[in-house]
Amino acid sequence: MTTAHATPPGAALPEHPDALWRDAEPQRSYDVVIVGGGGHGLATAHYLAKLGITDVAVVEKGWLAGGNMARNTTLIRSNYLWDESAGIYEHALRLWEGLEEDLGYPILFSQRGVLNLAHTEQDVRDSVRRVEANKLNGIDAEWLDPDEVAKVCPIVNVSADIRYPVQGATFQPRAGIAKHDYVAWGFARRASDAGIDIIQDCEVTGFVTDGDRVTGVRTTRGDIGCGTVALCAAGHTSVLLDMLGVPAPLQSHPLQALVSELLEPVHPTIVMSNAVHVYVSQAHKGELVMGAGVDSYNGYAQRGAFHIIERQMAAAVELFPVFARAHLLRSWAGVVDVTPDASPIVGRTPYDNVFLNCGWGTGGFKATPGIGWAFADTVAHGRPHPLIAPFGLDRFVTGALVDEHGAAAVAH
């Protein structure tokens, strides 16, 4: 049918681009149901497909990757202190290095390095220790004095007369940033092409259980039978675990970030400071991207308090006087699931066929391919992959915590 309406000037838009994945309808049952269509759920789907497991659904209560995946500041690094963390984060970084090829999709991964500033003698000692630990784990790491810091990032204020003078920094050259949306879309596209159903607008509201097994998930679009359940719900994990009656040491907090207006390229790397409490990079388009720590109280509202932003800006201007005249363009928040030792919780639950992946808190974007890979292997073989075995729920009973507060403090 043709219409004779005259098109108003400016209304002749290009065709909407083809969708990158199928927007699937729920089937009656699947071998694997992944709850949560953020980065981790989608990456898990992709690596399950690579293992030949494609009778899989990713169920997402909102739109694809509209949670923390859409809200994070995309810092990727692996310079954590402990061997357990080095294992999973470095595995992820190696996968990032080949991910564009694997997905056949651009993700704008830019390895521009990260400086973690030290401002006190204790900071210096902790940082040097972390550099040595990183080297022992085969992770690129260097200790830089203030002059060397200024060479890597000329706009950092390394003068001695500021409140917290820069005493040096650790540097991981292979760290970087990527385009978070493209990463999610790349994983979704490959998973969907392999036959996996991505079901948006489908909230899990309960579970059908039979003894120590879950036989189905109740959703706003009907019940879906399942062989195995893989939980990837990040900040909402407690809500799901409460439905199963499984306690976990998680607290959901607002985590905010902000961007400036677009600027000329001024900032060549990533700078983080735990003591002054801010981190900054410059995105590909030119906006300065900044973040800091969580808002102190529990909250699921995807918004935080403005005084947190104000403090973050004060810290940024102290370290980067050149930012004083930049304008804040917008700020936003996600809901992050924080654990007592700042390490994730991954592995078994009291239900035989339910596996848990949560607790990445403020820093799980960098882990996306690594955890997707290890979690898929875990689901496929019905036991925790060695890389994630140290991160089980049982560590809070055995006391074998993986305390990464030092390396993870100012969020990521």
Add this chain to the structure above:
Amino acid sequence: MQLIACPWCGPREELEFSYGGQAHVAYPADPAGLTDEQWARYVFFRDNPKGPFAERWAHSAGCRRWFTAVRDTRTHQFVSVGPLAGSEATP
């Protein structure tokens, strides 16, 4: 920034307060009798509801007293505040 109604000082700006997490977590009556599992629960596990939550707050830049509040974690809005013992603040 929201105003928080300190039971002693009245409404004050949020940044005067510090957060103390879940309220009514009692120290174990018989600490020596606890299993590792029970200790883990006491030390590390706290409720994390999406909805009303009874929690401790301290007016640290004001009267420096602790109190109990019920706050809705979906909206961050305070539902009620009461003094520390505050059984009236239990949801």
